[in-house]
Amino acid sequence: MIKKWLAVLILTCLMFVGIGIKPSQAATSQFIIINKSTNQLAYYENGKLYKVFKVATGKSPSLTPEGKFKVVNKIVNRPYYTGHIPGGDPRNPLGNRWLGLNARGTWGTTYAIHGNNNPSSIGKYVSHGCVRMYDNEVEWLFDRVKLSTPVVITTSSKSFDSIANANGYKVTSSSGGSNAVIPTGTVLKKGNRGATVKKLQQKLTVLGYSTKGIDGIFGNNTDQAVRKFQKDRHLKVDGIVGPATIKALGGL
Incomplete structure (x- = not known):
C-alpha cells in the first residue's frame, strides 16, 4: 500500500514538472x-x-x-x-x-x-x-x-x-510603439507642433533616438534625433520628415 502511494506521488510530481517546462507556457x-x-x-x-x-x-x-x-x-x-x-x-x-x-x-x-x-x-x-x-x-x-x-x-x-x-503572434499596436502610423503625405520639420509630431517623437524614442521628451513640439532635440535616424538609414540628412524618412520609420 505504501509503495502504491509513493508511486502515485512520484507520478503526480513528474506531471507537474512536465507542465512547468513546456515552452508554450x-x-x-x-x-x-x-x-x-x-x-x-x-x-x-x-x-x-x-x-x-x-x-x-x-x-x-x-x-x-x-x-x-x-x-x-x-x-x-x-x-x-x-x-x-x-x-x-x-x-x-x-x-x-x-x-x-x-x-x-x-x-x-x-x-x-x-x-x-x-x-x-x-x-x-x-x-x-x-x-x-x-x-x-x-x-x-x-x-x-x-x-x-x-x-x-x-x-x-x-x-x-x-x-x-x-509568425502567429497576436499583438496590440499602441501610439507608443514603433509601429505607430504617421499619416500619408505628412511632412514634418522644425517648428511644427501637434499630435503627429508627438507620434513621431514616440516612434523615434522607441527606436533608440531620444527626443528628450514627448511633447508634440518639433524643437532642437527632435531635429537632432531625426538627423541621427536619417544618417543611420543613409537618407538625406536635413531634419525634414518627408516620404522617404516616414517610409524608413515604417509608418506607412
Whole structure:
C-alpha cells in the first residue's frame, strides 16, 4: 500500500514538472524579433512592443541564421573559448551576458544574443553569426527574458507588428510603439507642433533616438534625433520628415 502511494506521488510530481517546462507556457507573454534589414531587435511583452534595440549581425547575410528559435540557455560572463579568454575579462568579445539560441541544430552553444566589448560595432554587419548588443542593454534583456522565449530572426521591410502577425503572434499596436502610423503625405520639420509630431517623437524614442521628451513640439532635440535616424538609414540628412524618412520609420 505504501509503495502504491509513493508511486502515485512520484507520478503526480513528474506531471507537474512536465507542465512547468513546456515552452508554450514558459514564455507565452514574451517574444523577440530581430530584423537584419535594419539591425534592430524588438522585445514584446504581453502582446505589445516593449522596447527596440540596435544590434549587430553577420558580416554576410548567411552567417546569422533566419527562422524561429528559442532561448535555451542564459549565461553570465561566458568564456570566449576560441581565444582562451575568461568570462568577465574586458577583452572578451562576448560581453557580459549570453542568451543562447537553438539555431541550426545547436543548443545555445554557437548562436546567441550577447554583449560585446566593441560598442562601435553595434548597428553594423560584423559578427560571425551571433547578434551583438550593447552590454548595458543585453543586461536589461537578460534579466527580463525567460528560457524558451521565442526568437524570430528575419530580413524584412515590414514593421515589427507585421512580422509578429505573420509568425502567429497576436499583438496590440499602441501610439507608443514603433509601429505607430504617421499619416500619408505628412511632412514634418522644425517648428511644427501637434499630435503627429508627438507620434513621431514616440516612434523615434522607441527606436533608440531620444527626443528628450514627448511633447508634440518639433524643437532642437527632435531635429537632432531625426538627423541621427536619417544618417543611420543613409537618407538625406536635413531634419525634414518627408516620404522617404516616414517610409524608413515604417509608418506607412
